[in-house]
Amino acid sequence: MGVEGIGAPVARKEDRRFLTGKGRYTDDMTAPGMKYAVFVRSPHAHARIERIDVTEAKTMPGVIDVLDGEQLLADGIGNLICGWMIHSKDGSPMRMGVWRPLADKTVRYVGDAVAVVVADSVAEARDAAEAVIVDYDPLPVVTDPVQALRDGQPQIHSEAPGNLIFDWEIGDAAAVDRAIAGAAHVTELKVLNNRLSPNPMEPRATLGIYDPGDDHYTCYTTSQNPHVARLVMSAFYNVAPENKLRVIAPDVGGGFGSKIYIYPEEIVCLWASKRTGVPVKWTSDRTEAFLTDAHGRDHVSTVQMAFDANHRITALKVDTISNLGAYMSLFSSAVPTYLYATLLSGQYDIPAIHANVRTVYTNTAPVDAYRGAGRPEATYLLERTMETAARELGISPAELRRINFIRSFPHQTPVIMNYDAGDYDASLNAAMAAADVDGFAARRAESERRGMRRGIGMSCYIEACGIAPSAAVGSLGAGVGLWESAEVRVNAVGTIEVMTGSHSHGQGHETTFAQLVADRLGVPIDSINIVHGDTDKVQMGMGTYGSRSGAVGMSAIVKALDKVEAKAKKIAAHIMEADESDIVVEDGALKVAGTDKLVPWSQVALAAYTAHNLPAGMEPGLKEGAFYDPANFTFPAGCYICEVEVDPETGKTTIAQFVAADDFGNIINPMIVEGQVHGGIAQGIGQALLEGVHYDPDSGQLLTASYMDYAMPRADDLPSFKVSTSNTPCPNNPLGIKGCGEAGAIGSPPALINAITDAIGNNALTMPATPEKVWAAVQTGH
């Protein structure tokens, strides 16, 4: 691997700018003449707009203009759309309601954008926004997805009668019912997956710049996928054609899914820049982020798991209601379907699975992918059920899992996925050893002597990453292909730039991608720059989400490197008058194998650009591009064990230890991979112990709209983590890597809840397991 190549824990190249205050985030950007946007947002969860009066607001100091949905509609700006078509089981297409970037006649959740003020300063824009008079006629509200499906509830979109967006199924219902009827034991559980706010520390922001000279738009935005933003804003929102729209996602302060989507604000600021003739910047405050960033999770499920007399799972039946909020966000339909139900086989050989999923409109913020996206919901449901079943069957949770592990690969599940490689015993054994499960009984006894309750819980997760073969996702309804693109440019002096469609917003691509190139070409990583996040600089891209940057993004770089290397070998062979097949790349040079003849990369590069002496017919230059379309998903998997101590007097849970044993396939930079796991676990612990979005059910007001109301994990809520990895390389991509971005958030919530319920002897506990809930559960436990 060398000190900088694949497998080396290289300190990150990008750190210096972040550590010295030189990171460049969207809100740091300015443009000559720039003004500031503040949005007028609905204070009602559901209302008709009777009248908007901007007369006074327009006269306020510093105000350039006040614009509303009527003007936006008149200018032909399109509706926001969901880009993944799902059909109900009766064959009908999903029922997507209209989402205007600025509300037309109806507002459907608190925070729905109604108008925008553009002014000289944020403060003046805010003052004027408060002076905009909107007459609302409030309508009845529904926030709970189960309630929203009942008769007589408020109707949120006329396109979706009964608030039902689609009623979808996967698997063989008849086979599942037969297996349940003939089972030796059936475990039944109701599972709630709490609604979360992603909360990247950088709030969303955008700067729209219209240049009338060229009739051209530039959009700085907090995006995980600037090319997708450009595509969607061009193809669907009619902001500008692609060749007239440059999208730049500079440094982005975390995403976790919430910055995949194109939101109304990007569209409105670009449009407003043309309308007003000045660059327009909007920066979300944290309350706006809570109100309008796409939320995650929010499932209500029932599950039945059938076992034969030997404790082998014979069937799994799941019914899920998924709350998609007031509007269908960009990939919202895919999350509770193909990213969720296809993972319900977990690490287990389950002959029959059936899942029914109903998605529902409510008067709440849109819900879409949040770290893990569907897979945490599947894993929580499955691993809570496994732990519950083990308790009911009276065998150890580890043993029940071992009995049912898949051990032969490839493995075709009954729910589409074809697992390519894995060793689930390896991660289970590693986790149990690291957690010293054998010593748990003594630790529990010691806790009990102090009047405390101690519990241990595990979770064996699988996820599907590296989304995904374009033809496959296309057949399932995706509106886009999910390849990745890369270009490797060897400059004339031998330095290298890699233009990648992946986007780094904390993942460390500028280091890991450079490590890959360094490993292949033998050049120092300081001579390699990774360029990303700008549609004018990077040819094409699909962006970063679903742990795809390694498996898909780096694979595209490999393909481009293959082409660069092939051409360089031809040039080197020509220079050294050797046979091309004898040229090898080693230590930053191209050598004739078995001799001391070599030319350094810099000399080959210079030869390529001077073009004075190239093989006959060869084009000058040394720059190659590639698109990579994955052959399959990748399947990271692992085992997490959590041990807790609960104070029965207060209900407070303390995490005594948290162990993660993951199989990510091959690893480029173990230090960065560990960091990804740490962060994912923290978000999973947050979900299980602290976090939850709450709406008042009567008014639809968001009750958790600040960091004083929404409990983000703080340093003293968390322990240090014990993490390790095992490795079954992914056979379906050139690097053998699987992806590590989401595992922590997927595997940890069930481990924690399994531990707490073990400690208190009461299985009826929902997330977040706040002290109040745990205390109440203790009172009715053993």
Next chain:
Amino acid sequence: MAKITMTVNGRQVAGTCDDRTLLVHFIRENLGLTGTHVGCDTTQCGTCVILMDGQSVKSCSILAAQAEGSAITTIEGLAQQGELHPVQAAFNAHHGLQCGFCTPGMVMTAVDMIRRHGGNLDEGRVRAELEGNICRCTGYHNIVKAILAAAAAMGGARQAAE
């Protein structure tokens, strides 16, 4: 309008702003020092922490006018002659940052934490001291490691100097 004079990163600066302008906005917009961030509106997240007369302060929690005459150090003023401060170097060595957005506030908080506690820092105290700084990327694991390593390095340097 308020007229303000202060020393920022060793340099005398002057400016005029709305009376209601927060110090963080004065630093970011009037002075163009965008390393200090705004991550919330309720003084919870700590991405705006700076040093004011040597003590860590959330620059969103005071008005620019209240900082009149003070000496401010922002993240941009921490490294000297291109040499990273030991806290910055430790964050890099221990992968104590990912997206970088909370990082300036974390680093400034850590500098003040080490100044106050020196060699008396342990994991529990570091975690308690980080109560006012939220990070969504790292799970704090490597931030805690980095601060302890920086404290040890700085303690060692102090000892060597004595």
